[in-house]
Amino acid sequence: MTVLALVEHDGGSPDELSLQALALARDLGGPLHALAVGGPVTGLGAYGVETLHLVEDDRLAAYAPAAWAACLEQLVDQLQPSAVVAAGTNRGNEALAHLAARRDLPFAANVIGVGGDGTVTRVRWGGSLLEEARIDSDLKLLTAAPHMVEAATVNGGEAAVQPLDPELSDADLVVRVVEHAETPSAGISLAEAKVVVSGGRGVGSADGFGMLEELAGLLNAAVGCSRVVTMAGWRPHTDQVGQTGTKVAPDLYIACGISGATQHIAGCKGAKKILAINSDAEAPILSNADYAVIGDLAEIVPAITAELRKAQSS
């Protein structure tokens, strides 16, 4: 049976997370069809897509979640697929939840693997826990958890393109993006930084972050923080790393005065290396870190900064 995947794209080139979703969709077996809104999207054949259903419709020039779900629903009726798969992005999860609500079907969000018998493994707690679950319906709706499945190419030709003329009701277009406000980017983005210097309760105050900023400056790093810090108003929430903050994946994550709660680790476990600076040699962060320095961060961080300055000037 056919599998249908939603592909998100930026001006025609497919998003990495959608390519990962296509890999998960292929694991479900069956010919792979894709839906893209706007387009055309190129290169999908190499990821196993046989047919690309393309919606080019002025009414969908701006994102409208219910309308995306309506397009998926139309294809479900047409293709009778065994599954609909999207990326576990804001829009992917949203579109599939809409589809699930329209059909009153179960929907498994953020899946990392599929079994033979309708079981899936999905993430809970932002990735700190896994759940094996059974989807009790013929049509399976799921999204692929970001960065848990690798995108993979196949020896396929170019995907055949079929225009899709969506049947949309007024209700499908009530909620749509009516305005886009640009915000100028400031400094190094936390999500993309190669090094993150992050501080927790142990930093002690908003002023205490001065020494972290100084170190970050030398390393071309972004400054991050724990939730305790945002709740205290020492840093804005945009700096928060974790399950309900930003997920980071730097080469080095330096956790200063952070205990290592699972919800914090959920945001930094994508780091290649973690260095913990903590006065408590028993802190849980040590069982998630590669390196540790034990002691008072107020002494250690400035010492590292000084040492780095020395090394950089020699």
Add this chain to the structure above:
Amino acid sequence: MRILVCVKRVPLTGGKMVLTADEQALETRHLGFTISPHEECGVEEAVKLVEAHGGEVSVLTLGPAEAEEQIRDSLANGGDRGVHLVTDSEEWDAQATAAAIVAAVHADEGTGGAYDLIVFGNESADAGNYQVGIRVAYALGRPVATGLKGLSVADGRARCEQEVPGGRDIYELPLPAVVSVLEGINLPRYPSVPAKLRARSKPVESSSPERPAPQLEKVRLVVPPGQGKQAEVLGTGPEAARRVVEIMREIGVA
């Protein structure tokens, strides 16, 4: 404005995840409980709207008897009344949760009038299904916007802001509407001692819905591999700085 906020009781796990022997739940014997930060911000957002426009904030939870604690916490943060859908300790899937919330909303609106706004967290802290709010919106035939980092209400419409790469997307929803919010939309207040005391005597209505068979059925929980490595201690105190810089050079970041 009448606003309903939906919150879910979850364990406050510490440094690691420990499962019960049957792998069906987290071992919570030594844990406290809380709600998702997204939902805390949902409560704060509702309270701020009512402070500005007048009205009433109701807080709903579907959960065990102990979940009254999370209702009372939310009432201490400015909610006016609670709605407790009491379950045995078994987990409900998203479809069943949404259906129970919808039934409670119907019953509540029958007596108290329509909710202008129903506020959800973007995703629950534990299950992370990303869907209960959307299901409720469909069942009630109301518009829904998710993942909000900004919300304001004027002239019967909700202006909803979502953070997207490079900026913000804006939606305008006619009320009554459903929204889900993200942590960062506001900075929730800390409850004062008098507010905590007042919360004890605010009304909480409870009922006990039947749990339907789940359609997304949990088979078992698994702690992902990788938990429990042990860091190499580079040293104690500022003397370790040299070794740290050596490591930074080794991994190519300094």
